[in-house]
Each structure stands twice: as structure tokens, then as C-alpha cells.
Amino acid sequence: MEVDTAAINTIIDKYGKDKSYLLAMFQDVQRQYRYLPKEAIQYICDRLHIPFSKGYEVATFYASLSLTPRGRHTVHVCLGTACHLRGGPNILDTFERELNIKKGETTENGLFTLESVNCLGACALAPLVRIDGQDYGKTTPGSVKKIINEYGESS
Amino acid sequence: MIASIEQLDGMAAEYKQKTGAYSKIVKICCGTGCISSGALRVYEKLNEAIAAERLTDKVLVKKTGCHGLCERGPIIVFGDDEILYQTVGKRNLDDDIRLLLKTVKDGTVVENLLYKGEDKTKRHVSPRDIPFYAGQTRVVLALNGVLDPEDIGEYISFGGYRAVHKALQMDPVQIIEWIQKSGLRGRGGGGFLTGTKWRSCRDASGEPRYVIANGDEGDPGAFMDRSLMEGNPHAVIEGMIIGGYAIGSNHGFIYVRDEYPLAVHRLSIAIEKAKEQGLLGANIFNSGFGFDIKIYRGGGAFVCGESTALMSSIEGKTGEPRAKYIHTVEKGLWDKPSNLNNVETWACVPHIINRGWEWFDSIGTPQSKGTKVFSLVGKVKNTGLVEVPMGITLNEIIFKLGGGIQGDKRFKAVQTGGPSGGCIPGEYLDMPVDFDSLTKLGSMMGSGGMIVMDERDCMVDVARYFLKFLVDESCGKCTPCREGVRRMFEIVDNICKGNGLKGDVEHLEELARAIQLGSLCALGQSAPNPVLSTIKYFRDEYNIHIEQKRCPAGVCKALTTFTIDPEKCTGCMRCAPECPVACISGEKKKVHTIDRSKCIKCGTCYDVCRFGAVKYE
Numbered sequence: 001m002e003v004d005t006a007a008i009n010t011i012i013d014k015y016g017k018d019k020s021y022l023l024a025m026f027q028d029v030q031r032q033y034r035y036l037p038k039e040a041i042q043y044i045c046d047r048l049h050i051p052f053s054k055g056y057e058v059a060t061f062y063a064s065l066s067l068t069p070r071g072r073h074t075v076h077v078c079l080g081t082a083c084h085l086r087g088g089p090n091i092l093d094t095f096e097r098e099l100n101i102k103k104g105e106t107t108e109n110g111l112f113t114l115e116s117v118n119c120l121g122a123c124a125l126a127p128l129v130r131i132d133g134q135d136y137g138k139t140t141p142g143s144v145k146k147i148i149n150e151y152g153e154s155s
Numbered sequence: 156m157i158a159s160i161e162q163l164d165g166m167a168a169e170y171k172q173k174t175g176a177y178s179k180i181v182k183i184c185c186g187t188g189c190i191s192s193g194a195l196r197v198y199e200k201l202n203e204a205i206a207a208e209r210l211t212d213k214v215l216v217k218k219t220g221c222h223g224l225c226e227r228g229p230i231i232v233f234g235d236d237e238i239l240y241q242t243v244g245k246r247n248l249d250d251d252i253r254l255l256l257k258t259v260k261d262g263t264v265v266e267n268l269l270y271k272g273e274d275k276t277k278r279h280v281s282p283r284d285i286p287f288y289a290g291q292t293r294v295v296l297a298l299n300g301v302l303d304p305e306d307i308g309e310y311i312s313f314g315g316y317r318a319v320h321k322a323l324q325m326d327p328v329q330i331i332e333w334i335q336k337s338g339l340r341g342r343g344g345g346g347f348l349t350g351t352k353w354r355s356c357r358d359a360s361g362e363p364r365y366v367i368a369n370g371d372e373g374d375p376g377a378f379m380d381r382s383l384m385e386g387n388p389h390a391v392i393e394g395m396i397i398g399g400y401a402i403g404s405n406h407g408f409i410y411v412r413d414e415y416p417l418a419v420h421r422l423s424i425a426i427e428k429a430k431e432q433g434l435l436g437a438n439i440f441n442s443g444f445g446f447d448i449k450i451y452r453g454g455g456a457f458v459c460g461e462s463t464a465l466m467s468s469i470e471g472k473t474g475e476p477r478a479k480y481i482h483t484v485e486k487g488l489w490d491k492p493s494n495l496n497n498v499e500t501w502a503c504v505p506h507i508i509n510r511g512w513e514w515f516d517s518i519g520t521p522q523s524k525g526t527k528v529f530s531l532v533g534k535v536k537n538t539g540l541v542e543v544p545m546g547i548t549l550n551e552i553i554f555k556l557g558g559g560i561q562g563d564k565r566f567k568a569v570q571t572g573g574p575s576g577g578c579i580p581g582e583y584l585d586m587p588v589d590f591d592s593l594t595k596l597g598s599m600m601g602s603g604g605m606i607v608m609d610e611r612d613c614m615v616d617v618a619r620y621f622l623k624f625l626v627d628e629s630c631g632k633c634t635p636c637r638e639g640v641r642r643m644f645e646i647v648d649n650i651c652k653g654n655g656l657k658g659d660v661e662h663l664e665e666l667a668r669a670i671q672l673g674s675l676c677a678l679g680q681s682a683p684n685p686v687l688s689t690i691k692y693f694r695d696e697y698n699i700h701i702e703q704k705r706c707p708a709g710v711c712k713a714l715t716t717f718t719i720d721p722e723k724c725t726g727c728m729r730c731a732p733e734c735p736v737a738c739i740s741g742e743k744k745k746v747h748t749i750d751r752s753k754c755i756k757c758g759t760c761y762d763v764c765r766f767g768a769v770k771y772e
Contacts, residue, residue: 022471023454027413054472061473061630062454064413080375081570081606082532084620090757094735118457118624119375120414122187123530123604124225124538133416135191141735141759 003039007032012047019048022058026065034070071106071113073151075099075131080119082126087140091127092116094141098148111151156433158441160320163311166432170312177215179259182232184300186221186385187378187417188539189228194218197229197244200252205259214259220386222300223540224287227270232282232300233258239282240268273558287537290556292518294526295502296542299386304421307428310389316434318505322397323442330401331357334504337512338524343369343460343497344575344601345677346523346590352494356484357402359492364404366395367488367495370411370418371465373457374573375624377604379528380498382540384411384418387502388425392448394501396439397508399446402494407448409498410465413455422450457574457628461676462487462495464630475632476676497602499528519545523589527600533570533607534561543588550584553607564609568692572601574621574628575681577688578614597688599681611758613710614693615700619647621685629679636679639670643686651711655701660690709771712756716772719760721746723768730760730769 011028015021025044030036036059045055059065077083077092092103095114099107106113122128125137129147136147157163174180183189183198198218205214222230227241238258244251254265270279272286282288293299302309310316322330335350356364368391372380383391395407411419426448429435437445451469458464459474466488468474487493503525507515515525523545529552532538536558543552549569553559560566568578577598579586586592590600608617622644631637643666646659667683674680690697699705706714719730719739726744731737738754741747749760761769 018471020451020469020471023468024452027452027454057473058471062413062456064453064455081573081604081620082376082538084375085533085606085608085612085617087757087759087762090735090759093755093757097735117414117455118628119373121372121378121381122191122225123376123378123532123606124188124540125191125228126532126538128191135187137188137191140733141757142733144735 001037001039003033003037003043005043008040008043009047012044017048019050022048022050022055023062026059030065034072035066035068038067069106071110073111073132074113074115075129076115076117076120078120078122078126078128078130079116080123080126082123083119083128086126088127090141091129091139091144094144095148098144112148157316158433160317160440163316163320166308167312167314170308174215174312177213179214180234181214181216181255181259182219182300183216184220184222184228184230184232185218186225186382188221188225189230190417192228192242193244193248194229196248197231197251200244200248201255204252204256208256208260210259217303218305219301220299220304221382221540223296223382224285224537225540226536226538230300231255236282238264238280239270239285240265241270243268286558287539287541287556290551291542292526292544293542294506295383295390295499295528296386296540298390299382302387304386304388305424307389307425307432310387314509315389316393318508319393319396319434320440322400322508323440323444327357327401327403330397330508333507333512334401337507337515338519339500339503339507339515340523340590341497342499342503342527342602344374344572344599346600349496349500352484352496353398353402355482356404356492356494359485361486361490361492363406363491364402365488365491365493366399366402366404366407367465367469367493368395368407368409368498368501369460369462369465369495370409370415370498371453371460372412372415372498372602373460373628374575374602374604376532376570376573376606377530377602379530379540379603381415381418382528383498383502384415385421388418388422389429390502390505391422391498392425392429392435394504395448396435396446397504398494398496398501400444404494405445405447407446408451408469408488409448410451410453410459410469412453412459419450419452426450456630457624458630458676458678461678463676465495466493473630475630476678478675499602520587520589522591527588527603529588529603529605531557531605531607533605534564534609534612535559535607536561545589546587548585548587549579552588552605553584557607560607560609564611566607567610567612568608568614570598570606570608570617570685571604572599572684573604574625575599575678575684576601577684578608578617578692579688580692597684597691599684611708611710613706613708614689614696615647615650615706616708616710618686618689619644619651622647625682629682633673633675633679635670635673636675636682639666639673640679640682642666643670643683647686650697650700651706652713653700653704653711655697657701659701660694660697664690705772709758709761715756716751717749717754717756717758717760718770718772719747719749720768720770723766725766725768727765729763729765733759733763735759
């Protein structure tokens with residue numbers, strides 16, 4: 001794919017072309033494309049004068065970066081200790097069943113990507129689900145359908 | 156711009172006058188927990204209602220950081236701890252706003268919104284009346300539910316940045332002596348003496364030096380750092396400025412995990428405001444000392460909580476740890492002397508400078524000084540953040556502050572220290588909580604996560620959970636952690652699936668020893684702890700899984716079946732609609748049955764049944 005180099009230049013310049021902000025640059029690019037295109041990694045590496053292999057290493061190391069396109073909404077089901085004990089795995093199972101995808105996959109219509117996360121730090125409200133930054137606390141298998149319905153085709 | 160103590164006092168006085176002009180102050184908790192429970196809607200609606208009543212000049216509604224009692228959110232506190240309302244807006248937002256307006260107008264206490272404990276006859280109006288708060292000693296969290304974290308003036312009006320001014324009048328070496336004498340130990344997990352670390356960094360050769368706050372709170376179940384960064388970011392900044400001055404560093408970094416967007420947002424505002432006021436930047440308080448702070452976001456990697464991995468991540472590389480033959484205080488970030496402390500540790504520093512090391516030293520046990528914030532979560536009634544003096548017993552924390560076990564089930568264990576810690580059983584509930592006693596029990600303090608487990612929790616499953624976590628999060632650099640933990644996971648996973656073999660437990664112990672000895676970083680070396688502590692205290696449970704192919708807690712799916720007792724089932728229709736795979740059939744007032752071929756053994760029916768009719772074996 002072709003990436004918008006002007007937008008990526010803005011991101012690189014925002015961090016003063018400082019190599020130490022490579023992860024932050026990748027995260028900003030991902031915010032724009034909902035994933036990190038390989039071409040963007042290449043472009044940033046070229047401008048910062050670092051080998052592509054180094055950029056690729058960083059891009060594949062951090063769990064928050066995705067090299068494959070994600071759905072319009074990313075569902076993060078928390079599986080921290082408190083969430084695990086209070087039924088987090090059942091919540092993930094229910095999302096898998098309702099969306100008809102496995103963890104890590106994206107629905108065919110491109111609406112949802114389902115992910116698990118190892119703690120969102122709102123353990124008192126376990127089990128927790130975060131969709132695009134919105135948190136849902138004390139979820140139950142019954143409430144999963146309702147949550148999914150909030151994100152219809154139009155939203 | 157603030158360049159002198161007079162100007163600081165001036166700003167404090169100005170703010171006190173400003174807030175003093177209001178006849179009522181309403182503090183709405185806007186921590187991550189309460190926001191997810193709907194706090195922002197309550198804030199907006201209440202402000203609208205107050206504007207409609209033309210009371211905007213008289214009533215100040217402010218967003219504060221986390222109040223701690225997340226279980227009962229959204230939390231609202233009136234005035235100076237006069238009234239605490241809980242679960243506001245949870246039933247009907249408009250009704251609750253009307254009720255809040257009553258309190259705003261004439262001080263009427265609305266009974267419906269008050270906290271209710273076990274004893275229904277007891278009335279809890281002020282947070283001071285609630286055991287969860289009454290049993291705490293709030294030092295680090297003291298201002299968390301009081302001030303608006305986005306307003307630097309508020310922090311200053313509560314004595315903020317006075318510690319920086321005081322410290323800048325002191326000799327840097329004297330500050331380090333104070334921190335050493337206070338007995339402050341790192342709150343992030345290791346429990347190393349903070350003052351000793353500072354001294355080593357100050358004495359190391361090389362320029363420049365760096366000061367780092369570790370906000371990569373990866374321990375699942377711990378969220379005190381998030382709450383501090385969101386609720387009182389200036390306290391962390393203030394601690395870092397003092398540390399920088401003492402160590403001889405002008406550059407600070409805060410590394411915040413990617414999962415905490417609100418913390419990043421509030422820290423960014425705080426840094427910007429401190430710069431505007433001249434409290435960060437060149438020549439702070441005309442002392443000639445300058446300090447700046449940059450924020451780095453993590454990328455969702457647990458291992459980045461380890462100091463060398465974190466520094467590597469700040470350098471823009473993968474977060475892989477290195478061996479620490481040379482300490483980071485000598486060669487850390489960009490191979491320069493670097494002092495890393497946890498967020499909570501930094502937040503303790505201004506208090507020690509303001510009140511003196513003797514005060515800090517007077518709290519806690521001989522080897523563990525001060526207070527510690529714990530996140531009390533899991534199967535406990537009052538989940539949330541508590542700050543208590545070191546040395547308090549587990550019993551007091553779980554049963555007095557936490558109110559005991561949910562649904563009055565039987566206590567089984569408490570997990571501390573996250574994936575590096577262990578599970579402590581009931582017979583040690585009277586142990587004092589400090590760094591050394593928890594280590595003695597085969598667990599550790601860690602960053603202060605306390606996950607309470609009851610009879611419905613399977614300890615083999617808990618061990619499996621942590622191993623899965625560590626398999627996912629191992630950075631892969633060293634073989635013992637990458638391969639060893641994976642093998643341990645496979646063994647425990649097999650036990651949970653009913654395929655355990657005689658000798659598996661001993662095999663786990665052997666592998667654990669190898670991983671402890673051979674791993675590169677502390678996270679790898681401590682990775683076997685959750686397994687070892689569950690074997691130590693719950694060996695029987697492993698044996699029952701292996702020999703009898705049974706899960707006594709009814710958690711391991713392959714070893715559990717759910718049935719409905721026809722004697723006890725009343726046909727109340729509560730379980731059937733909750734079943735996620737619709738495998739429960741039955742009519743109203745008639746006995747229900749579970750179709751075992753479809754049952755996914757999630758236990759939802761067991762949890763919702765009020766008559767104890769659902770059984771597992």
C-alpha cells in the first residue's frame with residue numbers, strides 16, 4: 001500500500017527526528033491507519049537512518065503494535081489476575097462466540113478486532129472490557145451482547 | 156511564574172481564597188474506575204443542574220483523582236469529608252441528580268446514596284465512618300480524592316512544591332542522608348533502599364545523569380501507580396525534581412504503560428503547567444538548578460517494568476533486559492548513570508522532605524518504613540486502593556478494610572507480588588505485611604497487588620494462569636525463562652486437563668530451580684514463584700487433580716460437571732436466560748436441567764443461583 005508520507009513526516013518531526021521515540025512514532029502511525037503498515041516502518045527507518053531490521057524488531061516486539069489491519073473497533077478483554085478470577089475467560093469466550101472470531105482476529109465486515117490484554121489496571125471492576133478507550137466494568141456473559149450492539153454498523 | 160517561596164505562598168493563598176468563596180464543594184471521583192462506572196455523565200449533569208438553579212457561583216463541582224473505593228463507584232464526596240455518596244447515577248441518573256441537588260441546596264443527607272455495610276442499622280455518612288477508609292493511613296494517597304489533578308494551583312494550595320523549595324535550600328548529600336535515614340524502600344517490587352540507590356548514582360562517574368520514574372505497572376492486579384499518576388501527578392514530578400537535585404541530574408523521564416492513556420494525559424498537563432510556572436525548566440526557585448521531564452509511552456510489554464528493559468525501551472529499542480553485572484546506577488540509560496524508582500516511591504519523597512525523615516521512620520516495622528498502597532481486588536467485598544502502615548496484618552486488610560469475602564464464601568488464599576509473587580493461605584493471615592515477611596512466606600510485596608481468592612478458586616488453575624501470562628510476556632532473550640516457563644505451563648496445563656502424571660509436581664519443582672538459577676533478569680528468576688508457592692501450600696490440590704482427576708473448586712473445565720439438584724431447584728428461571736450457550740431447559744416453577752453435551756462449564760448458573768441448587772463435581 002501507499003502511505004501518506006506528509007502525515008508520517010509530521011509525526012517524525014513532532015518528535016524532533018529523535019530515534020528514541022521510534023515506538024511513539026509507530027504508535028502514532030497506528031492511530032492513523034489502525035495498524036502499522038510495513039511501508040510506514042520502512043519510511044520512518046529511512047528518515048531516521050536506522051536499518052529496517054531494527055525497526056521491524058521494535059514493531060514486532062511490542063504487543064500494542066499490529067502489522068495487520070485491524071477492525072474499526074478493537075475489543076480488549078482484560079485477563080489480569082482479578083479479571084481471570086472473576087470470569088474474564090468466560091467473557092472472552094462469549095465475545096468469540098458472538099463475533100464468530102477467535103482472539104486476535106477481525107470480523108469479516110471489518111467492524112471488530114478481538115484482543116485480550118494482561119491487565120488494564122481497573123481490577124476493582126473486574127471483569128473489564130475496553131473498546132476504543134471506553135471501559136465496561138463488571139461485565140457478564142449476558143452483557144456482552146448488549147455491549148456489541150452499542151457498536152452497530154453505523155457507529 | 157513562581158521564583159520564590161513568597162510567590163508560591165501567594166498562589167496558594169489566592170487559590171484558598173477562590174475555593175473559600177464557594178459555599179459548597181462537590182468532589183466527583185474521575186479515576187479510571189469511576190469514569191467507567193459513569194462519573195463523567197454525573198459531572199456533566201450535575202453541573203447543568205447547578206447552572207439551571209443559578210448556583211454556579213456558590214457551588215464548585217470538581218473532578219478529582221481516584222478515591223479508592225472503586226467497587227462502589229461513581230463516588231462523590233461533599234466538602235471536607237462531610238458526606239460520601241456511592242454508586243451515584245447507577246440506578247437512575249436523573250433521580251440521583253435531583254437528590255444531589257437537595258444536598259447541594261440545604262445539606263439534606265440522602266439516605267439512598269450513602270454507603271451501606273454489613274450492619275444495615277449502621278449509618279455511614281462521612282468516609283471516616285466507613286471501615287474501608289477509617290482503617291487507612293493516607294499519606295501518598297491523601298490528596299488523591301481531594302484535588303483536581305489538572306490544576307496545578309490546587310496542588311500548590313495544599314502545600315505542593317514546598318518540598319522542592321525546601322530541598323533546594325539543603326545540601327544534596329544531606330537530602331540523600333535523609334532518604335537513607337527515613338528507611339524508604341522501593342515500592343515497585345525489589346524493595347531496595349532508595350537512599351542507597353541515590354547515593355550510588357550520585358557517586359558514579361559519567362555525565363549526564365538520568366532520573367527515571369517507572370510507571371510501567373505491569374503486575375496484573377496492581378493499579379496504585381495508575382491512580383497516583385492520574386490523581387496526583389504533581390507529587391511524582393515533585394519527587395523527581397528533588398531526586399534530580401540530590402543525585403545531580405537535570406533530566407527526568409517518566410515511562411508510562413500504553414494501557415494508561417488517562418495517566419499520560421494528566422502527566423502531560425502537569426508537566427506543561429509546572430513548566431509554565433517555572434517549577435520545571437531552568438533555574439527552579441532561582442537556585443541555579445534546572446530540571447526537565449519527558450514522558451515515554453510503553454508498548455504493552457510486561458518485561459518493560461524491569462529496569463534495564465525499560466531503559467532499552469526509552470532508547471527506542473526492544474525492551475529486552477540485560478545482565479546487571481554493571482548496575483544501572485553506573486551505566487543505565489545511554490550508558491550513563493541512571494536512577495530509576497517506582498512512581499509510588501517518588502511520591503513518598505516530598506512527604507519525607509516536608510515532614511522530616513524521623514516522621515517517616517516512625518511509621519511501619521523496623522525493616523519496612525512508612526505506608527504502602529495496596530490494591531485490594533479479587534473476591535473481597537470492598538475492592539479498591541488502600542494505604543496502610545507497613546506491618547498491618549493481612550487479616551486487617553482483607554477482613555476489616557476489605558469487609559471480608561464476597562458472598563461470605565470461605566477465604567482460600569491471597570496472591571501478592573503478581574507473577575513474581577505467590578499465594579498465601581489462611582494460616583498466615585495474622586502475619587504482618589512488610590517486605591521481609593512476605594518474602595519469607597515464598598511470596599513478595601511486589602508493587603502491592605493483593606488478589607483475594609475464595610473456595611471457588613482453583614490453585615492449580617491460578618498457577619496455570621500465571622504461567623500462561625509469563626509465556627506470553629517472556630521477552631525471549633534467555634532460554635531458561637523462554638523455554639523453561641513454557642515447559643512448566645505445558646505440565647500444569649495437562650494437569651488441569653486431567654492428563655497429569657505421577658511425578659509431575661516433582662518435575663515442576665526441578666524445572667523451577669533451573670529457571671531461578673539460570674534466568675537473566677529478576678522477572679525470569681522469580682517466574683516459578685506462583686507455582687512453587689501453590690505447591691508449597693496446596694500440594695493436596697495438585698495431587699487430587701493428578702490422581703483423582705478432580706478439581707475440588709470446580710474451575711478446571713475438563714474435570715468438572717455442573718448439575719442441578721431437583722430437590723433444591725425452585726424453577727425461578729434465573730439461570731436459564733443467563734446461560735451463554737442456552738443449555739439449561741425448564742419451565743417456570745419446574746425443575747431445570749443442564750444439557751451436558753452443550754455445557755461449556757462456565758459456572759454462570761452456579762454463580763446466579765440463589766438456592767444453591769446448582770452443583771459441581
